[in-house]
Amino acid sequence: MELYRLTATELSRMIRNKEVSSTEVTKSVFSRIKEKENEIEAYVTLNEEGALKKAAEVDEKIARGETLSSLAGIPVGIKDNICTKGLRTTCSSKMLSNFVPPYNATVINKLEEADFVCTGKLNMDEFAMGSSTETSFFKKTKNPFDTTRVPGGSSGGSAAAVASGEAIVALGSDTGGSIRQPASFCGVVGMKPTYGSVSRFGLVAFASSLDQIGPFGRCVEDVAMLTSVICGKDPMDTTSVRREYPRFEDNLSADVKGLRIGIPDVYFGEGVTEEVRQSVMNAAHKYEEMGAVLVPVTLPQPDYALAAYYIIACAEASSNLARFDGVKYGYRSPNYTSLEDLYENTRSEGFGEEVKRRIMLGTYVLSSGYYDAYYKKAKFTQNLMQDMFRKAFTQADVILCPTAPDTAFKFGENSDNQVKMYMNDILTVTVNIVGLPAISIPCGFDSKGMPIGCQLIGGKFSEQLLLNTAFAYEKAVGGFDLSRTLG
Amino acid sequence: MDMDIKRLAKLAKLKFNPEEEEKFAAQMANIVAMVEKLPDLDASGPLIDPDNPMEFRKDEVVQKYRRDELIANAPEVQAGCIVVPKTVAEE
Numbered sequence: 001m002e003l004y005r006l007t008a009t010e011l012s013r014m015i016r017n018k019e020v021s022s023t024e025v026t027k028s029v030f031s032r033i034k035e036k037e038n039e040i041e042a043y044v045t046l047n048e049e050g051a052l053k054k055a056a057e058v059d060e061k062i063a064r065g066e067t068l069s070s071l072a073g074i075p076v077g078i079k080d081n082i083c084t085k086g087l088r089t090t091c092s093s094k095m096l097s098n099f100v101p102p103y104n105a106t107v108i109n110k111l112e113e114a115d116f117v118c119t120g121k122l123n124m125d126e127f128a129m130g131s132s133t134e135t136s137f138f139k140k141t142k143n144p145f146d147t148t149r150v151p152g153g154s155s156g157g158s159a160a161a162v163a164s165g166e167a168i169v170a171l172g173s174d175t176g177g178s179i180r181q182p183a184s185f186c187g188v189v190g191m192k193p194t195y196g197s198v199s200r201f202g203l204v205a206f207a208s209s210l211d212q213i214g215p216f217g218r219c220v221e222d223v224a225m226l227t228s229v230i231c232g233k234d235p236m237d238t239t240s241v242r243r244e245y246p247r248f249e250d251n252l253s254a255d256v257k258g259l260r261i262g263i264p265d266v267y268f269g270e271g272v273t274e275e276v277r278q279s280v281m282n283a284a285h286k287y288e289e290m291g292a293v294l295v296p297v298t299l300p301q302p303d304y305a306l307a308a309y310y311i312i313a314c315a316e317a318s319s320n321l322a323r324f325d326g327v328k329y330g331y332r333s334p335n336y337t338s339l340e341d342l343y344e345n346t347r348s349e350g351f352g353e354e355v356k357r358r359i360m361l362g363t364y365v366l367s368s369g370y371y372d373a374y375y376k377k378a379k380f381t382q383n384l385m386q387d388m389f390r391k392a393f394t395q396a397d398v399i400l401c402p403t404a405p406d407t408a409f410k411f412g413e414n415s416d417n418q419v420k421m422y423m424n425d426i427l428t429v430t431v432n433i434v435g436l437p438a439i440s441i442p443c444g445f446d447s448k449g450m451p452i453g454c455q456l457i458g459g460k461f462s463e464q465l466l467l468n469t470a471f472a473y474e475k476a477v478g479g480f481d482l483s484r485t486l487g
Numbered sequence: 488m489d490m491d492i493k494r495l496a497k498l499a500k501l502k503f504n505p506e507e508e509e510k511f512a513a514q515m516a517n518i519v520a521m522v523e524k525l526p527d528l529d530a531s532g533p534l535i536d537p538d539n540p541m542e543f544r545k546d547e548v549v550q551k552y553r554r555d556e557l558i559a560n561a562p563e564v565q566a567g568c569i570v571v572p573k574t575v576a577e578e
Contacts, residue, residue, distance in 0.1 A: 102556040235544045242542070307524045318499060325500070327571055329560035339572050340500075348502040356501055360511065361518055363499040364490060372530065374522065380530040418514055419521050 022073025105202020177428025184453020262396025318362025
């Protein structure tokens with residue numbers, strides 16, 4: 001058995017029982033990368049030397065009999081918008097193509113304390129703006145199930161690497177579905193934690209009130225393990241929340257008897273393909289067989305949510321991305337005569353088209369005369385949506401719906417129609433606007449053989465319940481099938 | 488829709504050539520039509536977030552970066568300072 005095919009949970013046990021070394025596991029992952037990377041193109045930057053050095057350190061610690069964390073020695077891929085000290089962090093943009101962070105994101109410090117092995121930095125849509133990873137300045141990551149199709153986005157590199165065995169687990173970030181949608185497209189598990197449970201310090205900001213870092217894995221237990229490591233209050237991020245975060249993997253339970261699962265009709269409606277609808281409803285009925293109860297719930301209209309999302313996200317992005325001016329770091333245009341010229345040429349040459357569109361939209365909705373009509377109204381829509389979810393969670397414990405309206409599409413299929421591309425996020429953005437946690441789990445394949453994702457949404461800080469519910473399904477179906485992408 | 492692409496580009500510190508401007512105007516019109524689908528609600532009054540009370544951090548120095556680490560990413564450096572074009576016009 002090739003080691004890269006195993007889960008973090010299995011490898012963790014084997015490493016600590018000295019059945020295999022972290023060096024052997026790391027070498028297996030890098031030989032897999034050599035075999036698949038030309039085809040998949042999941043990575044922007046590889047960290048082989050650093051990874052092998054770290055693996056050797058872990059092996060020494062184990063030889064000395066030290067007690068290590070469950071993540072020790074496990075190869076983890078990191079989305080390229082999470083700062084890694086001394087390791088280039090590009091956001092898949094020309095603007096940051098030469099940026100080497102002088103500090104670590106808080107999540108990286110936490111992973112380092114847990115002795116993780118960093119395989120490298122994973123490709124993404126430029127500045128996390130996109131749903132297909134096609135807007136990356138560097139390369140187009142392929143879907144491991146069908147290389148003519150996109151892996152989803154914006155964390156497409158993370159999802160593709162985990163599905164193809166180029167990483168055991170990975171970190172991504174989710175502003176409007178950027179973890180869940182690629183997880184769904186690539187047949188893996190991905191979770192967006194509650195806003196505030198994971199520090200955003202060192203995550204290059206897209207929309208600060210919506211961004212959240214989260215895990216990818218091939219099984220629920222791996223996702224639980226990675227979540228436990230990254231959660232927690234951080235003085236460097238004032239929006240992070242102080243509370244007890246359990247070790248989720250130690251409390252996993254597959255018992256869903258009596259669990260009330262909310263089914264929101266509107267999230268199975270227009271735009272959702274028949275195959276996706278069927279497959280997700282089959283998952284719901286599986287839960288019923290296990291003793292859960294399905295109840296109808298009313299959620300915000302998806303098109304309201306999408307409108308509010310694009311207004312809030314782009315407004316915040318236009319402000320956050322103002323820092324890229326060619327002065328202190330990143331790309332600087334060689335053509336300028338004045339400071340104004342330097343700013344404008346740097347930004348016009350350094351940003352890709354999608355990023356420019358979103359900056360322009362954000363500038364528009366915040367500009368004088370439009371602020372009340374767009375931004376303020378979107379914020380009130382956000383309050384309205386929060387009330388609706390509060391009500392829904394008095395009737396249901398978790399809510400179940402598709403992660404995306406359709407399965408992975410072909411390259412270029414949506415590139416010329418932004419609104420059609422944005423519709424990919426229609427079932428995921430709501431969760432970010434109300435700050436809730438949600439997980440995407442594989443629930444079957446369509447007739448083209450592409451994976452379908454089922455999304456479970458919970459109340460604030462209900463990660464344990466979400467993981468348990470996901471775990472119950474995984475047990476019931478005998479695990480998720482990645483034999484085609486790991487083989 | 489009355490979107491002045493030239494003015495917005497100026498505000499956003501971006502430059503577009505005439506063809507790009509035309510393309511952007513058309514694309515932005517579609518996107519704005521999408522984001523106009525907001526519910527009809529009363530959007531007056533203050534916006535507060537009672538769920539997220541902010542917590543002040545103690546005003547203590549906890550982490551220091553060296554100057555050379557911080558300017559290592561700067562595009563142009565002279566004598567430990569970041570170089571930019573002249574910002575004051577000559578008389």
